[in-house]
Amino acid sequence: ETGVTQTPRHLVMGMTxxxxxxxxxxLGHNAMYWYKxxxxxxxxxxxxxxxxxxxxxxxxxxxxxxxxxxxxHLFLHLHTLQPEDSALYLxxxxxxxSGGRNTGELFFGEGSRLTVL
Amino acid sequence: TQLxxxxxxxxxxxxxENLTVYCNSxxxxxxxxxxxxEPGEGPxxxxxxxxxxxxxxxKRLTFxxxxxxxxxxxxxxxxxTGDTGLYLCAEHANAGGTSYGKLTFGQGTILxxxx
Numbered sequence: 001e002t003g004v005t006q007t008p009r010h011l012v013m014g015m016t017x018x019x020x021x022x023x024x025x026x027l028g029h030n031a032m033y034w035y036k037x038x039x040x041x042x043x044x045x046x047x048x049x050x051x052x053x054x055x056x057x058x059x060x061x062x063x064x065x066x067x068x069x070x071x072x073h074l075f076l077h078l079h080t081l082q083p084e085d086s087a088l089y090l091x092x093x094x095x096x097x098s099g100g101r102n103t104g105e106l107f108f109g110e111g112s113r114l115t116v117l
Numbered sequence: 118t119q120l121x122x123x124x125x126x127x128x129x130x131x132x133x134e135n136l137t138v139y140c141n142s143x144x145x146x147x148x149x150x151x152x153x154x155e156p157g158e159g160p161x162x163x164x165x166x167x168x169x170x171x172x173x174x175x176k177r178l179t180f181x182x183x184x185x186x187x188x189x190x191x192x193x194x195x196x197x198t199g200d201t202g203l204y205l206c207a208e209h210a211n212a213g214g215t216s217y218g219k220l221t222f223g224q225g226t227i228l229x230x231x232x
Contacts, residue, residue, distance in 0.1 A: 004159070
């Protein structure tokens with residue numbers, strides 16, 4: 001059983017659609033991440049939220065819009081995507097230890113497989 | 118941004134064989150993590166190594182961190198079909214006390230263990 005749950009597991013959308021990916025963590029963590037995994041490429045960090053504040057945006061196009069309403073939930077809103085955005089989108093969480101340090105060890109969800117037609 | 122090179126890219130072996138996969142960088146790692154990702158799943162953390170020369174064991178898996186902290190290896194003894202998956206190394210870029218972790222991943226080694 002994973003402590004990080006992602007929905008939907010699979011999503012097919014047209015380029016003009018608007019959809020959202022959802023992530024929920026049950027581990028009491030307070031940092032959450034979106035990663036993109038494409039074939040033959042390393043995992044790419046997209047966004048980081050630490051204590052519900054966005055602290056990292058790795059030059060991600062504005063057609064991807066993250067939202068973190070609380071420390072347990074993370075969304076990725078999708079709008080006007082391109083076929084090259086088809087990939088596995090992975091959510092992860094981690095724990096911030098005392099003193100503000102983070103162990104860096106990530107707990108991933110099972111991913112949302114996105115196909116853009 | 119540090120570039121992590123993993124080798125080999127693909128590895129196909131029979132059950133019972135031993136294997137080693139590698140993770141290398143031109144720069145010094147602050148700390149290194151190994152993950153395994155099974156098909157249709159997200160990556161799962163196997164181990165974190167921090168100290169140069171460190172060796173950690175997890176059942177049939179042995180992880181080594183190079184003395185200079187620029188390379189790491191994962192050795193599997195007597196591989197089983199359940200070991201099949203994508204093995205990823207990742208460097209923790211923010212080991213200096215910031216509030217969140219930021220990992221840089223290698224491209225991974227795809228391991229297939231045949232019965």
